[in-house]
Amino acid sequence: MSANPTTPIPVTPESEGPKGDGPTAYPRTSTLAKGITSGLRAAMEHDPKVILMGEDIGKLGGVFRVTEGLQKDFGEERVIDTPLAEAGIMGTAIGLALRGYRPVVEIQFDGFVYPAFDHIVSSIAKMRSRSLGHVELPIVVRIPFGGGIGAVEHHSESNEAYFAHTAGLRVVCCSNPQDAHWMIQQAIECRDPVIFYEPKRRYWDKGEIAGEPSRGLFEAAVVRPGTDVTVLCYGPMVRTCLQAAQAAEEEDISLEVIDLRSLSPLDTGAIVDSVRKTGRCVVVHEASTFLGLGAEIAALVQQECFFSLEAPVARVGGYNVPYPPSRLEEDFLPDLDRVLDTVDRLMAY
Amino acid sequence: MTPRSATRRSRNPTNGLAHPAYLPGSEKECLVSDARPWADGGPDMIQLLTPEGEFVETAPQEYRDIAARLSDDDLRGFYRDLVFIRRFDAEATALQRQGELGLWASLLGQEAAQVGSGRALRRQDYAFPTYREHGVAWCRGVDPVNLMGMFRGVNHGGWDPNDKNFHLYTIIIGAQTLHATGYAMGVQRDGDVGTGDPERDTAVIAYLGDGATSQGDVSEALVFSGVNNSPVVFFCQNNQWAISEPNEKQTRAPLYHRARGFGFPGLRVDGNDVLAVYAVTTAALDAARSGQGPSFIEAFTYRMGAHTTSDDPTKYRLSAEVERWKLRDPIERLKAWLAHMGKADRAFFDQVAREADELGADVRARCLALTDPVGTDMFEYVYGEPHPVMDAEREAFTAYQGSFEGAHAESGAGDLEGSHA
Numbered sequence: 001m002s003a004n005p006t007t008p009i010p011v012t013p014e015s016e017g018p019k020g021d022g023p024t025a026y027p028r029t030s031t032l033a034k035g036i037t038s039g040l041r042a043a044m045e046h047d048p049k050v051i052l053m054g055e056d057i058g059k060l061g062g063v064f065r066v067t068e069g070l071q072k073d074f075g076e077e078r079v080i081d082t083p084l085a086e087a088g089i090m091g092t093a094i095g096l097a098l099r100g101y102r103p104v105v106e107i108q109f110d111g112f113v114y115p116a117f118d119h120i121v122s123s124i125a126k127m128r129s130r131s132l133g134h135v136e137l138p139i140v141v142r143i144p145f146g147g148g149i150g151a152v153e154h155h156s157e158s159n160e161a162y163f164a165h166t167a168g169l170r171v172v173c174c175s176n177p178q179d180a181h182w183m184i185q186q187a188i189e190c191r192d193p194v195i196f197y198e199p200k201r202r203y204w205d206k207g208e209i210a211g212e213p214s215r216g217l218f219e220a221a222v223v224r225p226g227t228d229v230t231v232l233c234y235g236p237m238v239r240t241c242l243q244a245a246q247a248a249e250e251e252d253i254s255l256e257v258i259d260l261r262s263l264s265p266l267d268t269g270a271i272v273d274s275v276r277k278t279g280r281c282v283v284v285h286e287a288s289t290f291l292g293l294g295a296e297i298a299a300l301v302q303q304e305c306f307f308s309l310e311a312p313v314a315r316v317g318g319y320n321v322p323y324p325p326s327r328l329e330e331d332f333l334p335d336l337d338r339v340l341d342t343v344d345r346l347m348a349y
Numbered sequence: 350m351t352p353r354s355a356t357r358r359s360r361n362p363t364n365g366l367a368h369p370a371y372l373p374g375s376e377k378e379c380l381v382s383d384a385r386p387w388a389d390g391g392p393d394m395i396q397l398l399t400p401e402g403e404f405v406e407t408a409p410q411e412y413r414d415i416a417a418r419l420s421d422d423d424l425r426g427f428y429r430d431l432v433f434i435r436r437f438d439a440e441a442t443a444l445q446r447q448g449e450l451g452l453w454a455s456l457l458g459q460e461a462a463q464v465g466s467g468r469a470l471r472r473q474d475y476a477f478p479t480y481r482e483h484g485v486a487w488c489r490g491v492d493p494v495n496l497m498g499m500f501r502g503v504n505h506g507g508w509d510p511n512d513k514n515f516h517l518y519t520i521i522i523g524a525q526t527l528h529a530t531g532y533a534m535g536v537q538r539d540g541d542v543g544t545g546d547p548e549r550d551t552a553v554i555a556y557l558g559d560g561a562t563s564q565g566d567v568s569e570a571l572v573f574s575g576v577n578n579s580p581v582v583f584f585c586q587n588n589q590w591a592i593s594e595p596n597e598k599q600t601r602a603p604l605y606h607r608a609r610g611f612g613f614p615g616l617r618v619d620g621n622d623v624l625a626v627y628a629v630t631t632a633a634l635d636a637a638r639s640g641q642g643p644s645f646i647e648a649f650t651y652r653m654g655a656h657t658t659s660d661d662p663t664k665y666r667l668s669a670e671v672e673r674w675k676l677r678d679p680i681e682r683l684k685a686w687l688a689h690m691g692k693a694d695r696a697f698f699d700q701v702a703r704e705a706d707e708l709g710a711d712v713r714a715r716c717l718a719l720t721d722p723v724g725t726d727m728f729e730y731v732y733g734e735p736h737p738v739m740d741a742e743r744e745a746f747t748a749y750q751g752s753f754e755g756a757h758a759e760s761g762a763g764d765l766e767g768s769h770a
Contacts, residue, residue, distance in 0.1 A: 051538075077538055083576060088527060088569030095531020098516070101538070115565075122521050123528070130505035131517055133730040168731050191733035265737050 026211035032174070033203035035181035036066050036142075040104065043188040044074055047102060050188055053080045053089055054106030054142075063108055064144055064203055090116035090141070094123050097137040102188060109200075110145040111154030117162070124193045125168030139193045140184070146236045146286045147333055148201035150326040157323055158287035163195045164264040164296075171264040172217060173197035175238035177206065179261065182213035190217065197263075199236035220267035222274065226256035229280040229343050232271060232297060234260040237284045237334060244339040253347060263293055271297065272304045279310035280346045284334050289317035311349035314342045388673070390649040391603070395629055396619040400677040402685025412628035419627070421692045423468075427623050428687060429701050430464040431680045434484040436705035437493050440713055441483075441500070445658045449716060450500040454481045458621070458653030461679030462586045464488060465626025466648070469634055470554060471547070473514070475536075477529035477555045480518040481586075485556065489515040493708075494715045503719050523564030526583060529555035530570045533579035533637075542580050543640030550638035553581040554630075560591025562607065563599045571611040571645070580637035582630065583608075583645045586620060588652035593665040608645035620650030621679040651677070724750060 030038065044050045052067055052074075058081040061068030071079035082089045086107065093103035107113045113120075120141065127137050147156030164171045170192050174180040180198070187194040194217075215221060223238060224245050233241045238259045245255035256274050260266065275281045281301050283294035294315035301313045316334045324332050390396075397408050397416055406413075419427075438456050445453040456463060463484025470476060476485055483496055490513045498504040499518060506517035519525040533553040536542060541551040561567050562585060574581045587604055589596055600607075608615025618629045626648055633644040651674040655662050687693040728743040750756055 083569070083572050085569045085572065087566055088530075088573050091524060091527020091566060091569065092531030092534055092573050095528040095533070096535045096538075097531075098510070098528065099532045099535025099539070101535055118521065118566075119524065119527070123519075123524060126505070127517075128733060129730045130507070131510065131730075132504060132507040133733075134507075134509035134511070135517075136733050170732075268737065 027208050029206055030177045030181065030209050031203065032177045032180045032199070032205050032207070033064055033066050035177035035179075035207075035209055036174075036184050036198065037068060037070070038209075039181040039184035040067065040070060041073075043104075043185050044070070044078065046185075047188075048078075049100060050102045050104060051078045051080065051096065052104050052106065053082050053093055053096075055082060055084055055089075055108050057081060057106050062106055064200065066142075066144075066198075066203075067106065086112055086114075086116040087119060090119035090124070093139050094119060094127070094137060097139050098135065102138050102140075104140045104142060104184075104188060107141060107143045109151075109155045110143055110157040110159055113141075113143055113159065116141075120163065120169070120193075120195075121166050125166045127168075128192070129168060136191050137193050138188075138191055140187045140190075140196050141194070142184075142196045142198060144198045144200040144203070146199050146201060147323060147326075147329050148236065150329070152326070153323070156326070156329065158285065158318065160195070160197055160263055160285075161287060161292050164293060169193055169195055169264065170218070170262070171195045171197070172262045173199070173235040174261070175199060175202065175235050175259050178209050178214060179259075181209045183217055183261070186213060186217035197235055201236050202239065205239070215261075218262040218265055218267060220261055220270035221259045222256060222270070223259045224255065224257040226254035226278070228254045228278055229256070229282060229346055230271075230274040230278045231255050231257045231282055231284060231339065231343075232260055232294075233257065233284040234263060234293075236286060240334065240336060241284055241339060244336045244343070247336060248340060248343060253343060255343065260293075266297065266300070268300060268304070271300065275301050275305040276308040279305075279308050280349075281305075281309075282314040282316060282339070282342050282346060284316045284339055286318050286333055288320045289315045290320045292317055311346040314346055316342050388670075390617060390619060393603075393605075394617045394619050394649055395625050396622050397624040397628060398619075398622045398682050398686055400621070400682050402682040402689060404686065408625070411632060412625065415628040415631050416624045419624075424683075424687060425693050425697060427464055427468065427627070428680070428683050428693065428698075429704075430468070430484070430487060431460045431623065431683065432701050432705050433708055434460050434464065434487050435680065436709050437487070437712055438483060440709040441497060441716075442654070442658060444497070444713065444716055445500070450497060450658075451502050452500050452657050452659060454500075454657045455652075455654040456481050456483050458651045458674065458679070459586055459588055459648075460484055461623035461683075462584075462620035462626055462648040462650045465623040466554065466556075466584050466630040466646075469627050469630035471552075471634075471638075473541075473548065473551045474634065475514040475516070475529070475532055475551070475553045477516045477525040477532070477553065478518055479522075479525065479556050479558060479561070480520050481558075482518070482556050486513075486515055489513040491515050493712050494719065497712070497716050498719060501716065501719055503721055523557060523561040523566040523570075526555045526557055526561070526567050526570035527573065529553045529581050530574045530577075530579055533574065533581040533643075534577055536580055537577065542638065545639075551580065552634040552637035553579075554634070555581055555583050557583065557585050558591065559585065559587040559589065559596055559599055559604060560594065561585075562604055563591075571608070571643075574643040575611045575613055578640070578642035580640070581643045582633045582637055583643065584630065585645065585647045586650055587647050588620075588650050590652050590656070590662070590666065592656040592660060593662075595666075603647070605645060605647035611645075613643045613645065615645035615647065617647045617649055620648030621677045621682070623679060623683055650679075 057067040058071040093105050096103050124137050127135050163169050174183045187196050231241045241257045245257050248255050283297045298313040316338050396405050441453045444450045467485040467488025495508045510516045536551045605615040605617040618625050728739045
């Protein structure tokens, strides 16, 4: 269902470059998707134990072309077109990690991760604990997630809370090309398993990639400073919230937008510092609000910022229904207006 | 409205919910001779020693040849392994009954399947067990006391799998077959298959039970290993019962038939015949190491005891079935053959029995000496890199525990009853 060009796939510098050529020079402009591609390439050049696994990631380059050109350059042994079975992919990734490899698994779409859920939760998350630290599984699970692309059922979900709830996993989410490029490399280097969320509707966003990561993998970023309301968001909602902040400025409301980047662990320091300053907080995510990340963050904020709060902590998220048919997704997904509507209510306290 | 007949109408057994009365080919004969289908393993089952301890001269040459290469020391070693493991298992069951283990999963009856396959492994091979492979662990050199930790509740396994190439026990049914397959894919990428170097070429063995064959993970493992031609042997101990559910609730076709559909060989071996199990596993592992890919072994055996100490098999199976299987005991048949062949004498058997009792006493003492973990251990091994939640919760836990009167200021743990003493 993804963008499936009828004309040949345009040749990009990434897919054309000779083997071992590495990413092109920094700084450069890239899409978010190609930022991940070049990040994967750099990680594979850096460490021969890094291997990619997934459905259609070889010749096709993945349904979003994120692994485009990598099988050609690194071979079928390192860029593995797997059988169509997510539990099988995740279970064999565990075995490869036990043998000393660093598998980077592509789940084709968010809604397809559930067959692999058992291996992620029961084996990957727990292996270090149950072996008393003898065994580490440095596996990265890439999941394109979220809606807004007019997809059919099971292709637009935001299931990050399931994994953030699970001890032993780390969960991160990129929102721009710079982070996409560097965070994927940081995730691969991490000794712990990392669930790596990619905002699929921002894959084609362009931005500059610098010669080094902006910050540590588990640090939040203040992407727009402000004074009235702290807006906490991640992934696809970062751009939405920045647009909301722009619009709010025209109404003399100053929003501080924080890109959480890491969902587990949360960068509590960044959150608390900001809310203590602004006194107001709204959490924005595409996922349904009930027991979503916003619920945990609201609990954290009321506990740590109780005496600074001017208003209740608010959440803007998907409704608590199955992801609707795409003709309804504009109603379902948080947008600029819903964010500002909530900001208005907070400012009224 | 038509009135219902006063008597119940008979149903067509092939059209209703009853177990299908047919079985392909020679399997039919099993139905005639026994209460449950396939109860004697059928004519396709490979056997080198009969239950009476007679060598089967008509067994396939390949397997007779492998058995013939075993020295008398090897054969006596098999006997020793079987007896030791049964003794260890009995001790563990007793420890559970006495409250020293929370649970135990007995291997009683499956000793030959585990020792025969475990002794076929080479040092560099890797085993992925379920939670009942105490005999395989023994063959790999894992300290039996390590196996008791999870059943005593002091850890979830805790041994270093790479120490003896024996992975942690896996309770999630069937999951380990995929882990084994992935490991075997790693072996291939390391170039440790088909080099001809017996010290280097590596095979992986994945243990599973008859119930596990119903899990999707197992089918996926068969797919992945097949398409990758991975050096993995699926060793299925068909002990006839998945807790209370018999084979016929899990499968319509014999389990060893399944491999063919995935594109590699499968066979059934008498799982109570340590020689036959050793021979077929040796051949399968050799094939895997040399690059011929996966295979599937169904070791036809019987769970003589309960599923675990929490189970009550009298609720779902007949004692007559258990009595029949007692006549196929794995230890007795090897003992009879060794004695008949003059490969072991009474002094040897007595010696093994004495040593087994010593083993039982030793594991009992060391089980009781297993130290409880301290409370802060909960936070120690969750992540390999620093994690703020672990730090915060460890600190809060320590402060809370320390707030009680009489708490050791430095212990920082919930270990207030001094169980280390």
